[in-house]
Amino acid sequence: MPVPQPKKNEVVVDIRAAALNHRDLFITQGLYAGIKTPCILGSDGAGEWRGKRVVLYPALDWGDNPNFQGKSFRVLGMPEDGTFAEQIAIPRKNIFPMPEHLDWPQAAALPLAGLTAWRTLFSRCKLKKGERVLITGIGGGVALMALQLAVAAGAEVFVSSGSDDKIARAQQLGAKGGANYREEGWDKRLKQESGGFDVVVDSAGGDGFALFPGLCNPGARIGFYGGTLGKVNGLSLQPIFWKQISLLGSTMGSPREFRSMLAFVQQHEIVPVVDSVFSLSEGVRAFERMELGGQFGKVVLGI
Amino acid sequence: MPVPQPKKNEVVVDIRAAALNHRDLFITQGLYAGIKTPCILGSDGAGEWRGKRVVLYPALDWGDNPNFQGKSFRVLGMPEDGTFAEQIAIPRKNIFPMPEHLDWPQAAALPLAGLTAWRTLFSRCKLKKGERVLITGIGGGVALMALQLAVAAGAEVFVSSGSDDKIARAQQLGAKGGANYREEGWDKRLKQESGGFDVVVDSAGGDGFALFPGLCNPGARIGFYGGTLGKVNGLSLQPIFWKQISLLGSTMGSPREFRSMLAFVQQHEIVPVVDSVFSLSEGVRAFERMELGGQFGKVVLGI
Numbered sequence: 293m294p295v296p297q298p299k300k301n302e303v304v305v306d307i308r309a310a311a312l313n314h315r316d317l318f319i320t321q322g323l324y325a326g327i328k329t330p331c332i333l334g335s336d337g338a339g340e341w342r343g344k345r346v347v348l349y350p351a352l353d354w355g356d357n358p359n360f361q362g363k364s365f366r367v368l369g370m371p372e373d374g375t376f377a378e379q380i381a382i383p384r385k386n387i388f389p390m391p392e393h394l395d396w397p398q399a400a401a402l403p404l405a406g407l408t409a410w411r412t413l414f415s416r417c418k419l420k421k422g423e424r425v426l427i428t429g430i431g432g433g434v435a436l437m438a439l440q441l442a443v444a445a446g447a448e449v450f451v452s453s454g455s456d457d458k459i460a461r462a463q464q465l466g467a468k469g470g471a472n473y474r475e476e477g478w479d480k481r482l483k484q485e486s487g488g489f490d491v492v493v494d495s496a497g498g499d500g501f502a503l504f505p506g507l508c509n510p511g512a513r514i515g516f517y518g519g520t521l522g523k524v525n526g527l528s529l530q531p532i533f534w535k536q537i538s539l540l541g542s543t544m545g546s547p548r549e550f551r552s553m554l555a556f557v558q559q560h561e562i563v564p565v566v567d568s569v570f571s572l573s574e575g576v577r578a579f580e581r582m583e584l585g586g587q588f589g590k591v592v593l594g595i
Numbered sequence: 596m597p598v599p600q601p602k603k604n605e606v607v608v609d610i611r612a613a614a615l616n617h618r619d620l621f622i623t624q625g626l627y628a629g630i631k632t633p634c635i636l637g638s639d640g641a642g643e644w645r646g647k648r649v650v651l652y653p654a655l656d657w658g659d660n661p662n663f664q665g666k667s668f669r670v671l672g673m674p675e676d677g678t679f680a681e682q683i684a685i686p687r688k689n690i691f692p693m694p695e696h697l698d699w700p701q702a703a704a705l706p707l708a709g710l711t712a713w714r715t716l717f718s719r720c721k722l723k724k725g726e727r728v729l730i731t732g733i734g735g736g737v738a739l740m741a742l743q744l745a746v747a748a749g750a751e752v753f754v755s756s757g758s759d760d761k762i763a764r765a766q767q768l769g770a771k772g773g774a775n776y777r778e779e780g781w782d783k784r785l786k787q788e789s790g791g792f793d794v795v796v797d798s799a800g801g802d803g804f805a806l807f808p809g810l811c812n813p814g815a816r817i818g819f820y821g822g823t824l825g826k827v828n829g830l831s832l833q834p835i836f837w838k839q840i841s842l843l844g845s846t847m848g849s850p851r852e853f854r855s856m857l858a859f860v861q862q863h864e865i866v867p868v869v870d871s872v873f874s875l876s877e878g879v880r881a882f883e884r885m886e887l888g889g890q891f892g893k894v895v896l897g898i
Contacts, residue, residue, distance in 0.1 A: 360813035360839040416839075497832040510663035519832030527830060529800040529822030533844030536663040536719075541836030 293332065296373065296381035303341055303384050305348065309400035309569075310375035311336035312591045313433070314520075317582050319370055328371045335368045336590075337375030338390055338399035345390040347554070348375065348382060350404040354546040358415075361543065367404075375400075376575060378595060388551065391558040401564035401590035402557065404544055405433035408517050409441050410553035411545035412493055417513040417538075421446035423490035426482070426507065428500075430470070431458045433590045434517060436565045438493045439465055441553075444560035450486050452478070458588055465565070479503045488512075496521045505531040513538045565589030596635065599676065599684035606644055606687050608651065612703035612872075613678035614639035615885050615894040616736070617823075622673055623882060631674045638671045639893075640678030641693055641702035648693040650857070651678065651685060653707040657849040661718075664846065670707075678703075679878060681898060691854065694861040704867035704893035705860065707847055708736035711820050712744050713856035714848035715796055720816040720841075724749035726793035729785070729810065731803075733773070734761045736893045737820060739868045741796045742768055744856075747863035753789050755781070761891055768868070776803065786810045799824045808834040816841045868892030 298304050316333045318324045335350040352372065355362020368374050368382075390399045412434075413419045425442045427435050430451035442449045443466035451462040451470040459470035471482040483489075488509040494501060498521025504514050505528070514537065532539070545553075556562075567589040570578040575593060582591050601607050619636045621627045638653040655675065658665020671677050671685075693702045715737075716722045728745045730738050733754035745752045746769035754765040754773040762773035774785040786792075791812040797804060801824025807817050808831070817840065835842070848856075859865075870892035873881040878896060885894050 517836050524830040525828045527827040533820050533846055537844045539842035541840045543836055
């Protein structure tokens with residue numbers, strides 16, 4: 293690819309690390325709307341601009357309304373060239389100072405996952421100190437960031453996973469407990485152990501989603517930013533309305549939310565979990581690592 | 596039944612009119628949790644206390660939290676004796692001045708339906724002037740109150756029903772348009788006609804619920820206070836999170852919300868729709884009218 297030339301209001305950043313998201317994998321598999329090639333993938337990046345260490349806001353044109361993205365909103369990396377490259381030309385307003393306690397891979401692991409977790413927990417679910425939180429499917433980048441952000445915010449966090457090992461590792465990151473959803477009756481045990489949840493964060497959807505209202509306390513919020521297990525069936529509305537529960541769809545957020553998230557991460561010295569680092573020339577292996585699915589934290593490209 | 600004797604902090608109200616709710620019918624059918632007999636049913640009532648015209652807040656012990664009812668919250672009329680009687684002993688704080696423009700049946704039609712519609716539209720869905728609203732299953736008491744409240748608040752309201760006649764009557768009450776859900780493609784036509792919805796109010800649930808996110812604009816809120824058609828199947832989360840939609844369970848509300856609703860009804864001179872009035876001795880016919888299902892507005896007992 294040619295060296296990128298900045299347009300008006302753009303700068304060129306020397307990328308030092310980039311991180312993979314499922315979106316990148318889905319695009320390589322043809323499972324995404326409006327695929328355009330050739331294109332450099334990658335939404336997450338950290339690098340240098342004029343000697344300053346910066347992280348990139350991973351999207352373009354959120355728009356004016358804090359409640360939802362505008363029509364021209366798009367995630368970085370397809371159709372615009374993304375971060376899996378030595379350099380990127382990007383609007384000046386997309387670059388933010390990198391939290392000082394992070395190294396390049398950790399900083400690259402932060403933007404999309406941190407922003408998505410931030411918006412879900414705080415903008416949408418209005419998480420408050422002392423509340424009890426369930427984060428499902430721990431191990432993915434957003435779920436881990438949600439765990440770390442919620443712990444730092446003073447919440448009591450529980451997790452679910454199909455892997456006892458991931459649950460144990462989540463506990464090392466501050467989770468109070470967890471349940472393996474492959475075990476019969478996990479939901480009832482987890483409700484008893486936790487005392488019920490004020491906030492649930494999910495990205496799987498599917499029929500398991502219908503269990504969440506039963507695990508919730510009155511006034512609970514269930515935030516979700518994905519639905520990888522497909523449509524929800526068997527969802528009973530009665531516990532939802534009787535307990536005044538809110539089901540809140542969420543995506544990545546606005547530049548303003550990104551700034552708030554970065555400040556919080558810096559203040560609490562949160563270190564994103566990096567699963568593995570590959571060189572750019574090993575990029576295909578990084579995608580294979582993600583496709584395999586067992587990762588705990590972000591798959592990163594060192595550049 | 597003996598004449599009710601007021602306990603401490605209670606007053607005795609001479610009921611002039613009472614209104615039926617589905618809850619009353621369900622209790623007579625054994626379809627309600629914790630049924631206790633003998634008991635006087637009835638949550639809705641208007642009457643006289645010391646020469647003043649009053650309406651009754653239709654529940655007891657909401658509790659301290661505006662976001663959800665406390666554990667001892669209960670709807671008026673079972674286990675405590677309700678409004679289908681000449682007199683009721685009720686806490687002093689449950690009686691509120693009756694809006695002056697209403698007659699007895701209209702006032703009796705207001706409390707539970709008005710409160711449920713108010714909380715759903717304003718406390719939960721944060722309806723704003725100029726927004727577009729879909730109210731499904733128009734004809735029931737809460738749906739009609741939601742229509743009237745939303746129109747008075749300056750929203751553009753559309754309705755759905757299985758009856759063209761009910762849609763036409765809703766238009767006389769201020770609805771801009773409507774769709775008969777028995778017709779193929781009603782949802783797509785309604786989306787096109789309306790331009791998409793910012794707020795949806797539903798009490799049916801069932802598989803039709805899964806259509807609503809597709810009818811919604813970004814940032815929309817779907818409020819629901821019932822699920823008479825059963826569980827929701829086939830609910831896709833993708834349009835919900837991508838459009839930042841909120842699904843918000845709601846019930847009747849707090850005394851504070853009741854006071855706000857009454858003030859709004861008085862200010863806008865909203866007149867609840869009364870389907871029919873039966874005498875107390877014809878009470879069984881009133882229940883049959885409700886069981887039959889074709890009503891438009893509230894079924895009232897004149898006492």
